[in-house]
Amino acid sequence: MFKKTVIFLNMIKFEHTVFALPFAFMGALLGSVAVNGHLPSWAQIGWVLLAMFGARSAAMGLNRLIDRVSDKKNPRTAGRAIPAGLLRISEVVIFVIVSFILLFWAASELNPLSVKLLPIAVFMLVIYSYTKRFTWLCHVVLGLTIALAPLGGWVAVTGVVDASAIVFYLTITFWVAGFDIIYACQDMEFDRKEGLFSIPARFGIANSLKIARTFHIITAIGFVALFQMTHLGWWYVTGMIIAYLILFYEHAIVSPKDLSRLQTAFFLMNGVLSIVVFSFTLVDLLVSHR
Numbered sequence: 001m002f003k004k005t006v007i008f009l010n011m012i013k014f015e016h017t018v019f020a021l022p023f024a025f026m027g028a029l030l031g032s033v034a035v036n037g038h039l040p041s042w043a044q045i046g047w048v049l050l051a052m053f054g055a056r057s058a059a060m061g062l063n064r065l066i067d068r069v070s071d072k073k074n075p076r077t078a079g080r081a082i083p084a085g086l087l088r089i090s091e092v093v094i095f096v097i098v099s100f101i102l103l104f105w106a107a108s109e110l111n112p113l114s115v116k117l118l119p120i121a122v123f124m125l126v127i128y129s130y131t132k133r134f135t136w137l138c139h140v141v142l143g144l145t146i147a148l149a150p151l152g153g154w155v156a157v158t159g160v161v162d163a164s165a166i167v168f169y170l171t172i173t174f175w176v177a178g179f180d181i182i183y184a185c186q187d188m189e190f191d192r193k194e195g196l197f198s199i200p201a202r203f204g205i206a207n208s209l210k211i212a213r214t215f216h217i218i219t220a221i222g223f224v225a226l227f228q229m230t231h232l233g234w235w236y237v238t239g240m241i242i243a244y245l246i247l248f249y250e251h252a253i254v255s256p257k258d259l260s261r262l263q264t265a266f267f268l269m270n271g272v273l274s275i276v277v278f279s280f281t282l283v284d285l286l287v288s289h290r
Helices: 002-011 014-036 042-066 068-073 089-108 112-116 118-131 138-146 148-158 163-194 199-229 234-252 262-288
Strands: none
Touching (some): 014 042, 014 148, 014 163, 014 262, 042 148, 068 163, 089 118, 112 118, 112 148, 118 138, 118 148, 148 163, 163 199, 163 262, 199 234
């Protein structure tokens, strides 16, 4: 059972939760302070955590099911659980169903708007895995899907979607889309060979890195806009500046001629960025609401 659990956690890339979860909590914190005038309760944070785990597990399980044929062909992904025979398709189907049940349960414990918006979230979670088959904008769709985490955190504790929530949503959308473009550069030749769509396959590595840089400039602007629209102070600004330095470094260590540090740019730098921005936002709100 322990071995099987480890395989499931590896399948859903549990360590990549660090990308979305801090921003989901940040959305809950900012939304509660901006709309309710106080920090969220521990119960609300707990249900947000369960909703996040359910949504992400369902999304990754679906992605592995839908991509199992191409994953088996790609040397980089051939060792994943399904193509490697470590998990049966039926096991993953059950895992996805249970994950969706967990998501629905958590949403029902939060507020009515969370439940009403679930069909949109489920649609995005499902459609993303198919987008590489028909559009090179798949990276943007991934961004729009993962950014549901901060938007969902906001809605979970407020029951409303306002301008600040939308700005936060779009900020994270372009952050995710940008680093996913960088990550996709390693599969450019495979995508072209298999007729799959991606920005690197369509525009080449050099232009793709420029597009990723542009997306992250939009992210930087979004963080400034969020500062101006919410109850944030200089602790947040400090975290924002560190995030800018991380983004700059991320783009500095990859180039069209050298992708050897791509994994560092993709995982380490963006994981650190999400934790830094959340941590400084948390300190900022705790200091202002002592």
